Amino acid sequence: MPVFEHHVFVCQNSRPEDAPRASCTVDGKSELLAELQKRTRAASQAGFLKGPVRINKAGCLDQCEHGPTVVVYPEGVWYGGVTAADAAEIVEEHLVNGRPVERLRIADDCLNAKTCPHKS
Incomplete structure (x- = not known):
């Protein structure tokens, strides 16, 4: 049995404004990470999750053109253009519910x- 039912990585990479590739955050922090953690904690406390879920900040996930980027394992579902409003x-x-959010994939x-x- 896996340690986590789901392991979620949220890109927190930040680059200078003049960098050739985009950043997922401006300052290495994001409301998205905090909102995912908050919503996951609430779902867990309410008994909606089958097992433990871990939400981690990640460095560059190398999908900069799609950022902010989130990846959910073990399914390997990649989300792009994710905002804090998408966390719920x-x-x-x-x-x-085990259904990836297709509009963000x-x-x-x-x-x-x-x-x-x-990509340009």
Whole structure:
């Protein structure tokens, strides 16, 4: 049995404004991380989660063009353009009900691809 039912990584990478690639945060912090942690804690205390869930901050996940980026394991579901306002939906739909939030998913053919519609 895995240590965590879900392990969620939230990119906190920050680059200078003139960097060639985008940043997931301006200052290495984000309301998104705090909101995911808060919502997950509440779902756990209410008994909605089947097992423990860990929300971790991550350095660069190398999906900068899709940022802010979140990845959920063990499913390996990648989300892009995620905001704090999306945290409740990710927790309820994905972590509680097991249904990835399709509108936020990064297309598989864009992950680690040299080209995709989001890269310049």
